[in-house]
Amino acid sequence: MRDVLPLREPAPPDGTMGEPRARGRFGEYGGRYAPESLVEACREVDEAFREAWADPGFRGALARLLAVHAGRPTPLTPAHRLSEALGVRLYLKREDLTHTGSHKINNVLGQALLATRMGRRRLIAETGAGQHGVATATAAALLGLEATVFMGERDIERQALNVFRMRMLGAEVVPVTTGSRTLKDATSEAMRHWVGVTGDSHYCIGSVVGPDPYPWMVREFQRIIGDEARGQCAAELRTGVPDYVVACVGGGSNAAGTFAGFADTRARLVGVEAEGGAGAARGRLGVMHGCRSLFLQDDDGQIVQAHSIAAGLDYPGVGPEHAHLRDLGRARYVTVTDEEAAGAAVRLARTEGILPALESAHALAWVIRAAGDGELPAGSTVLMTLSGRGDKDVSTLKELL
Amino acid sequence: MTDPTLAAGAVERHLRARRDTGRGLLMPYVTGGITPGWTDYLRAFAAAGADAIEVGLPFSDPTLDGVTIQQASDTALARGASTRRILADLSGVLDLGVPLVASTYYNLVLHDGPEAFCAALRRAGVDGLIVPDLPVHEADELTDVAAAAGIELVLLASPATPQPRLGEIACRSRGFVYAVSVMGTTGERAALAASAAELAERIRRVSDRPVLLGFGISTPDQAREARRHADGVVVGAAVMRRVLDGAGPDDLRAFLAPLRQALDQECDRPR
Numbered sequence: 001m002r003d004v005l006p007l008r009e010p011a012p013p014d015g016t017m018g019e020p021r022a023r024g025r026f027g028e029y030g031g032r033y034a035p036e037s038l039v040e041a042c043r044e045v046d047e048a049f050r051e052a053w054a055d056p057g058f059r060g061a062l063a064r065l066l067a068v069h070a071g072r073p074t075p076l077t078p079a080h081r082l083s084e085a086l087g088v089r090l091y092l093k094r095e096d097l098t099h100t101g102s103h104k105i106n107n108v109l110g111q112a113l114l115a116t117r118m119g120r121r122r123l124i125a126e127t128g129a130g131q132h133g134v135a136t137a138t139a140a141a142l143l144g145l146e147a148t149v150f151m152g153e154r155d156i157e158r159q160a161l162n163v164f165r166m167r168m169l170g171a172e173v174v175p176v177t178t179g180s181r182t183l184k185d186a187t188s189e190a191m192r193h194w195v196g197v198t199g200d201s202h203y204c205i206g207s208v209v210g211p212d213p214y215p216w217m218v219r220e221f222q223r224i225i226g227d228e229a230r231g232q233c234a235a236e237l238r239t240g241v242p243d244y245v246v247a248c249v250g251g252g253s254n255a256a257g258t259f260a261g262f263a264d265t266r267a268r269l270v271g272v273e274a275e276g277g278a279g280a281a282r283g284r285l286g287v288m289h290g291c292r293s294l295f296l297q298d299d300d301g302q303i304v305q306a307h308s309i310a311a312g313l314d315y316p317g318v319g320p321e322h323a324h325l326r327d328l329g330r331a332r333y334v335t336v337t338d339e340e341a342a343g344a345a346v347r348l349a350r351t352e353g354i355l356p357a358l359e360s361a362h363a364l365a366w367v368i369r370a371a372g373d374g375e376l377p378a379g380s381t382v383l384m385t386l387s388g389r390g391d392k393d394v395s396t397l398k399e400l401l
Numbered sequence: 402m403t404d405p406t407l408a409a410g411a412v413e414r415h416l417r418a419r420r421d422t423g424r425g426l427l428m429p430y431v432t433g434g435i436t437p438g439w440t441d442y443l444r445a446f447a448a449a450g451a452d453a454i455e456v457g458l459p460f461s462d463p464t465l466d467g468v469t470i471q472q473a474s475d476t477a478l479a480r481g482a483s484t485r486r487i488l489a490d491l492s493g494v495l496d497l498g499v500p501l502v503a504s505t506y507y508n509l510v511l512h513d514g515p516e517a518f519c520a521a522l523r524r525a526g527v528d529g530l531i532v533p534d535l536p537v538h539e540a541d542e543l544t545d546v547a548a549a550a551g552i553e554l555v556l557l558a559s560p561a562t563p564q565p566r567l568g569e570i571a572c573r574s575r576g577f578v579y580a581v582s583v584m585g586t587t588g589e590r591a592a593l594a595a596s597a598a599e600l601a602e603r604i605r606r607v608s609d610r611p612v613l614l615g616f617g618i619s620t621p622d623q624a625r626e627a628r629r630h631a632d633g634v635v636v637g638a639a640v641m642r643r644v645l646d647g648a649g650p651d652d653l654r655a656f657l658a659p660l661r662q663a664l665d666q667e668c669d670r671p672r
Contacts, residue, residue, distance in 0.1 A: 023539075032538065035533050036562060037560040039536050039559075040562065040563060045653030073506060178471050186466045188462050188463075192465070198561065228661070263442050285511060286512070287508045287511060289462075295508070300512070301511075
């Protein structure tokens with residue numbers, strides 16, 4: 001009786017982004033490194049998600065919510081003027097056009113619907129910039145749930161508008177005053193809180209991190225980005241599949257959802273991290289927030305605080321599946337600086353009339369750089385996920401420019 | 402039930418021997434590196450009648466700890482505490498007469514690898530290890546390595562642990578079984594949670610390994626109540642709040658004395 005957890009069918013180890021292996025493993029990463037008090041709660045989420053995901057009724061209800069409430073499908077926009085200037089053919093998957101303005105809503109509607117199915121009456125969430133918090137507050141209001149959002153005190157100061165939006169939507173926003181008072185501490189505090197309320201509350205994690213089944217479940221809720229884009233590319237591109245698929249990576253949810261639609265093609269996958277938050281590019285094997293993955297650490301094994309102009313990339317680790325895709329060489333992870341990201345945001349605004357979130361601007365900054373130095377061959381087709389809109393970043397940009 | 406083919410280690414032998422004399426077990430906790438002379442607290446604990454001592458190796462992101470242990474961890478880290486330095490300090494401590502049990506998060510175990518970590522614990526005179534974010538189904542990587550190094554890996558059980566899993570935890574735990582008294586984080590509480598008694602009884606039904614109740618035990622009354630259901634208690638946050646408020650080793654010895662007394666009183670526990 002060494003293993004009382006149900007085993008899963010082995011998934012192909014080829015980076016095609018199927019179901020994780022037994023015990024929530026992506027290669028050597030993932031797992032359920034949760035305190036014993038949360039293990040049963042994680043098992044319940046896993047069981048409920050498996051049932052729901054196999055249930056056409058649940059899938060249909062979620063598809064309808066995504067259509068009538070979140071505004072899906074989102075368009076694929078050819079970036080004509082910028083493409084011409086860069087010498088590549090750039091297409092933008094427009095998650096910025098969803099309700100609440102970022103891809104976060106895809107995951108949150110899925111988890112909120114799952115929570116109601118599990119009989120939970122309350123959602124708990126962590127948030128950095130506030131996008132996931134706003135999405136959670138929105139889904140809770142829509143489905144008649146309560147919402148409690150943990151947010152670092154520093155982020156509360158930096159993102160006052162999103163704090164107000166969450167409260168308008170009826171959510172309780174709890175300031176986190178410990179540690180660095182940012183996203184990683186908000187995540188820790190949400191987990192601590194969950195331990196005491198597992199019976200009536202669902203922890204709605206905002207990225208492809210956390211204990212099994214979260215990294216897998218959140219990727220599945222986000223794969224609609226990649227699945228839609230795959231169909232749109234098939235209709236739009238002569239080659240059917242783009243040469244490159246690019247997305248920004250904090251924890252990595254929009255990238256995981258995007259990559260999932262193309263992992264079984266010959267498209268090259270590129271994840272773009274912030275220079276100061278490069279968990280996949282420069283992290284070291286570790287365990288935090290319930291999963292085994294790559295984390296920025298000092299020489300003693302303490303987790304290092306990330307720094308990025310984009311609060312959504314301010315996380316010192318990366319989702320376990322990204323760590324695995326990196327090891328396999330199926331995806332590459334690169335970094336760009338704050339300045340490159342800010343420059344890319346302005347350039348997209350001026351050439352295409354789209355102001356991207358600073359997170360998404362990281363992905364674009366790499367495209368611009370790679371097109372300039374020949375890393376992206378002339379004429380390449382590039383699909384880039386524009387994960388969110390930039391309204392929230394206007395004051396940051398104003399200070400910078 | 403206990404696997405009879407595996408001989409008990411130093412922690413378990415020590416705790417069983419003391420339990421079998423009818424004594425309630427007391428394991429106070431201190432965050433390593435919290436003050437310059439922090440190992441003096443260990444001597445005070447031993448003098449106050451501790452049966453084992455838990456030494457926390459502070460981690461930057463302690464997700465199962467309440468605000469007191471979080472503050473203690475931050476304070477120690479800000480002082481420059483690290484696994485290496487704390488273990489070096491421990492190496493300089495003469496035999497206390499009670500086993501030492503380290504506790505930390507799994508990231509610090511993985512940092513140099515489980516083998517190097519366990520070997521370092523052993524060299525520093527540590528006998529046991531508690532890793533609150535390493536549940537039984539993830540423990541394979543560490544159990545054999547720890548056993549080979551002579552480190553007893555203590556597993557935790559919680560009120561939410563279902564029965565077949567509880568049996569596995571009790572069977573695979575070494576040293577003792579750490580019973581988490583309440584669905585919550587570490588920290589002082591007004592009363593012993595009702596879930597504590599039930600959990601301790603459930604563990605005792607499947608194992609005769611010593612059972613220590615922890616999380617939220619800070620007063621003699623709570624210790625006495627805990628003793629009715631378990632073999633003893635872990636006292637962490639109540640100690641660390643006093644340390645953070647400036648209490649010295651003698652203050653803590655005085656704080657622990659009535660807890661020791663409460664645990665020594667005869668109890669009508671059915672065995």
